[in-house]
Amino acid sequence: MGGTIYLSKADVTAVEEEYVLNALRSGWIAPLGPDVDEFEAEIAERVGVKHALALASGTAALHLALLELGAGPGKVVVLPSMTFAASANAVVYSGAEPVFVDSQPGDGNVDPHRLVEAVDTLRAEGRDVAGVMTVDLFGRACDYDAIVPALEEREVPLLEDAAEALGASFHGVAAGAFGRAAALSFNGNKIMTTSGGGMLLSNDSGLVAHARKLSTQAREPAAWYEHREIGFNYRMSNLLAALGRAQLTRLDAMMERRREIRRRYVQALGDLPVRFLGADTGRSDASDNCWLTALVVEDDEADVTHVLSELTRRGIEARHLWKPMHMQPSMAGARTFGARQSEGLFRRGAALPSGSALTDSEVDYVIAAVVEVLAT
Template structure:
């Protein structure tokens, strides 16, 4: 039986084994410890922010940031519709209402002008917009040159969901360094992993201090367990932080390999009716981390469901792009600003195996299947 070719399988080497073994032998098995402290410093230095807080997930990071910024029942958070559900779920956890915004066609990221228009329209209606959230989709940063100053002029805090984008840059700045706060994810399929985990990043010391308190059940600094607000069990363990530290030493190499894989797809599939999202028009200082290679099938009669099903039947893991949140049953009543670009991307898009551990031979297998399947979809 042919080995399955996975979408984004974690790649772990002896480097990570050494970090984890050292953490185990140190005796710091319980949550927190020196590897957590070191991991926070190392990621903050890598991204170029002052403070970092290692957490159990990227969702936890978004949740804590939104709480600090005042998200609560009766308020609104504006965010992209094309994203993983965690972005929207974090808003709902606070009791705030998510309002969704359409995508750009070229890379799938949020349309920056629609984002600002949505904020303005909601405020004219008398709604309290406590934050706007961006999502750096599939490892490519949003148009912060437009978004950041527009939100700053309106006094709206920006929360950057950079869960998919560690290592990417925009305008020479690292993903995770934009806005009042940013969230990273180290889930098992991300560019680097701690098995499960995330991180909250910010230059705002007060925000991080408040989030740190909330993440450890909101315990007050007294000799007994005293609580004046509801807290959460959101901290990262020392063992997982050690795994992350090992992964971080190899981040550039893993991104380089994913970039090579994308180039291999693009070269070999030239002439096939595929448009790779985010390709072309890259400005100086802008770099995709190539977490996932995503493409749109530019063939009017192509059935993307059949293409993805056929790939999976051949032991190639392929997926749709994120289904827009405003089309999810759980958010079907949510307000949406846009003309359906994200719906079109979902209807025509697919995500290809992209993990740094893939061999050239495995990538060539995917290419062979795509060249066979797409003409048949005409």
């Protein structure tokens, strides 16, 4: 098969072209404009929250949210070790110390019991816990039935990193609607994209209003440029918001295609020595957005690095799961509660091409390649 089969290529059609062209022709080329306002309103309605703030990245959303929660020097933020670097980097940006927690083996999401243990232990030691960040891994919401009540009882604010999970839900509540605030990402490989961008979500009007101010260099409402706080250049452009609005009209169809691809993988690869993340947790894929289909190789003699190398040689982009943050050189010395599960998932796990633009023949090619590689 000619060309590379990508992990999660952007799915763009004539709909996106129309929205972006209309934005161009409107004259709103400057950073803000009506498409930004509409995109914020549409995402807030989709997720079921009162307020949304369109930003340059999901990382920016996490950073601003952490600042609003009071994260800073002398404080700690508890978060999963199994996550992309942006989650932990945003904590460091705030000046707070990241403390990592191990995963559940079934779906890779944070272990709620370890999470609560970390909060209680840190507080018993006299540490100031600014908040807890959850990460909805690969498009599957965390176990918020176990997490939310425990944090509310302890009066610890929750920040939901739903960067990978737009369109997913947990018991009927949309990902992005949990906690004091949440962050979405519209990076190029996400389930829907604005090329680059993110969104801060919250029901707290004051939190979003202040974050909005900080995101535009903290300019005061004066006749000149007045700044009483340090701000950031974090806003989303009107053109990218137009692209996001178009993608949002197609989100349900793109999710269903990813779910269909996952079903094909599960059916075709079920006899191999692999398990699929989330498959044995008792929750249906219908509540996941199926951003990435991730499997864990259970053959002790299989070398996942070799498997991925062989898939790459065949023109297939497949990747290791996130390398746990406590194993990253940039986070050397960070405190961790548990490590075995996340380290095992990294060692044995892989994400397969999952994009909604994949053709049936491309999926067939990936399946045949995985079967061949694991059989040798």
